[in-house]
Amino acid sequence: MRERNPLLLAFYVLVVLFLFFPILIVVPISFSNGRFLSFPPEEFGLRWYKAYFSDPVWMSATFRSLRVALGASLLATFVGTLSVVGLGRRRSKTSGILTGIFVAPAIVPNIIVALGVFIFAIRMGVSDNELTLICAHAAIGLPFVVLMVGTAYRQIDPTLEKAARIMGAGPIQAFLTATLPPLTPAILSAGIFAFFVSFDELIISLFLMSSAETLPMRIWNDLRFEINPTIAAVSVFFVLVTTVAMTGAEFLRRRAEAKQND
Amino acid sequence: MQGSRVHFENVTKSFGATVALSDFNLDIAPGEFVTLLGASGSGKSTALNILAGFSDATSGEVFIDDRPLTGVAPEHRNVGMVFQNFALFPHKTVAENVAFPLKMRKVAQAEINTRVKAALDMVQLGDFAARKPAALSGGQRQRVALARAVVFEPPVLLMDECLSALDLKLREELQEEIRRIHREIGTTVLFVTHDQTEALTMSDRIAILAGGEIVQIDAPEALYDRPRTRFVADFIGQSNMFDLANVVDGKASVPDMGIEIPMPDANAVAISLRPERIRVVLGDAPTDKTIFEGTVQDETFYGPVVAQMVRLSSGRLLEVRSQRSGHDRMPHTGEAIKLAFDPADAAPLAD
Numbered sequence: 001m002r003e004r005n006p007l008l009l010a011f012y013v014l015v016v017l018f019l020f021f022p023i024l025i026v027v028p029i030s031f032s033n034g035r036f037l038s039f040p041p042e043e044f045g046l047r048w049y050k051a052y053f054s055d056p057v058w059m060s061a062t063f064r065s066l067r068v069a070l071g072a073s074l075l076a077t078f079v080g081t082l083s084v085v086g087l088g089r090r091r092s093k094t095s096g097i098l099t100g101i102f103v104a105p106a107i108v109p110n111i112i113v114a115l116g117v118f119i120f121a122i123r124m125g126v127s128d129n130e131l132t133l134i135c136a137h138a139a140i141g142l143p144f145v146v147l148m149v150g151t152a153y154r155q156i157d158p159t160l161e162k163a164a165r166i167m168g169a170g171p172i173q174a175f176l177t178a179t180l181p182p183l184t185p186a187i188l189s190a191g192i193f194a195f196f197v198s199f200d201e202l203i204i205s206l207f208l209m210s211s212a213e214t215l216p217m218r219i220w221n222d223l224r225f226e227i228n229p230t231i232a233a234v235s236v237f238f239v240l241v242t243t244v245a246m247t248g249a250e251f252l253r254r255r256a257e258a259k260q261n262d
Numbered sequence: 263m264q265g266s267r268v269h270f271e272n273v274t275k276s277f278g279a280t281v282a283l284s285d286f287n288l289d290i291a292p293g294e295f296v297t298l299l300g301a302s303g304s305g306k307s308t309a310l311n312i313l314a315g316f317s318d319a320t321s322g323e324v325f326i327d328d329r330p331l332t333g334v335a336p337e338h339r340n341v342g343m344v345f346q347n348f349a350l351f352p353h354k355t356v357a358e359n360v361a362f363p364l365k366m367r368k369v370a371q372a373e374i375n376t377r378v379k380a381a382l383d384m385v386q387l388g389d390f391a392a393r394k395p396a397a398l399s400g401g402q403r404q405r406v407a408l409a410r411a412v413v414f415e416p417p418v419l420l421m422d423e424c425l426s427a428l429d430l431k432l433r434e435e436l437q438e439e440i441r442r443i444h445r446e447i448g449t450t451v452l453f454v455t456h457d458q459t460e461a462l463t464m465s466d467r468i469a470i471l472a473g474g475e476i477v478q479i480d481a482p483e484a485l486y487d488r489p490r491t492r493f494v495a496d497f498i499g500q501s502n503m504f505d506l507a508n509v510v511d512g513k514a515s516v517p518d519m520g521i522e523i524p525m526p527d528a529n530a531v532a533i534s535l536r537p538e539r540i541r542v543v544l545g546d547a548p549t550d551k552t553i554f555e556g557t558v559q560d561e562t563f564y565g566p567v568v569a570q571m572v573r574l575s576s577g578r579l580l581e582v583r584s585q586r587s588g589h590d591r592m593p594h595t596g597e598a599i600k601l602a603f604d605p606a607d608a609a610p611l612a613d
Binding site for chain 2: 157159160162163164165166167168169170171173174177178181182
């Protein structure tokens with residue numbers, strides 16, 4: 001093994017600490033039994049977790065976020081996968097421009113997207129509507145699907161589909177037989193990614209929704225008026241769900257990659 | 263099973279300004295094994311892709327038996343195909359891969375099982391039915407691909423450079439296996455390769471392609487013994503080519519050798535002589551009219567055969583390959599050598 005440079009190691013530890021710092025603060029606070037946000041907590045307990053899970057406002061915001069994220073993820077995954085297949089394997093001018101358009105929402109600041117969607121929604125009379133939010137979130141999730149699924153798609157041997165065709169499969173059957181199975185892990189992990197793009201999105205939700213809050217909106221609104229440890233409990237819950245799902249997505253992706261290579 | 267007749271009629275294919283196939287005509291008899299041999303870019307894969315339905319001809323028509331194929335999707339052509347990179351479905355087992363064309367044809371499950379087993383037995387992979395392709399060697403994968411391509415008894419079987427990803431020993435094994443299977447099932451085979459040995463050992467006829475056209479099509483022996491152009495003589499095997507002069511009255515002279523030979527072909531401009539068709543004249547044999555002389559410049563020992571590079575008085579180099587008899591003393595490097603050939607072995611070249 002290579003000898004470790006102590007300076008590099010120290011730097012590494014610092015960076016990790018920096019990245020994890022918010023979590024290191026939030027986790028202990030969430031287990032506090034005190035009435036106010038304070039660090040370090042004086043008394044430990046599950047008080048604020050109970051408060052979160054028994055409060056109908058928090059719960060309805062949580063379920064709305066889950067609903068919207070699921071809808072946005074399904075929509076982005078479906079549209080994104082079809083886009084990838086439609087763009088095809090060959091790089092051309094048209095496919096370059098179209099890819100640019102699909103990926104644009106990842107580059108445009110969310111606040112710009114939010115403003116655009118807001119004005120559009122008001123005009124069409126569809127603001128404060130979960131479906132509108134699902135579509136907007138699907139749009140910002142789409143770039144990730146197009147990039148992740150696109151990468152996987154271009155690694156699939158195109159002769160597989162030809163082979164399926166010459167053996168008697170129609171174009172759709174050939175796609176389902178030859179291309180979809182090796183593509184599935186990438187589609188799944190892109191879907192999970194798109195889910196969380198929506199799940200923790202605040203700005204567009206703030207612009208678009210008023211009466212019906214999503215979870216990030218609830219956290220935001222709560223923070224503005226009072227600061228109590230419910231938020232810490234919610235955050236830990238949030239981080240936990242995200243970590244589990246993202247690890248799952250990465251696991252799927254790696255397993256698929258290993259399968260392709262052996 | 264009976265193979266089908268395959269017929270290319272004036273097929274042209276161009277990609278923008280590049281012409282991949284130009285006025286291509288080929289008639290393959292039912293059950294015949296025809297090889298398209300050519301360098302990359304010669305149009306051989308284009309012809310195969312047009313027959314498979316992966317690409318449309320710019321003009322002209324392809325027929326299987328008497329059925330024109332324009333507008334017929336690949337899945338409706340009832341053609342088997344083996345690809346260079348095997349193209350096995352990685353997530354399906356060997357048996358599922360082989361069953362796929364039968365499933366697409368809605369064959370009953372019981373019959374699928376019997377036929378898959380028979381096909382796998384035919385390629386000696388009966389014990390591998392439950393494995394995934396990733397657990398097989400390259401040669402085994404190509405055998406599975408072969409079983410999959412013939413399991414539905416297609417009247418036409420296409421093979422696209424299907425052995426070139428394998429090493430030499432496996433390639434030779436599979437060549438033999440493909441020939442055996444061809445004999446057993448009697449399907450018409452169109453085989454594409456850039457490997458001349460493969461083409462010579464396997465085919466009933468070989469079509470040599472260059473620049474999108476068939477330069478010569480013949481049985482392997484005829485192609486080897488009677489190349490009609492310098493290109494073919496050079497492409498297949500080793501060849502010594504000599505310009506002719508004074509081609510008149512059934513005779514011609516070979517200025518490089520300083521001799522005259524009978525030449526019935528009035529259009530010939532050169533001859534091709536295979537190195538093994540030239541013999542070394544030992545001792546005195548002055549009656550032979552085609553004797554000419556040179557100096558051994560270099561020799562290479564191959565075991566049973568010795569190859570000598572001979573410099574003629576005109577300065578031209580020529581290769582001679584001789585079986586070693588062991589009794590006679592062959593001239594060695596730096597020594598004078600007398601050579602002769604049977605004029606019938608000199609293939610006239612038109613250009």
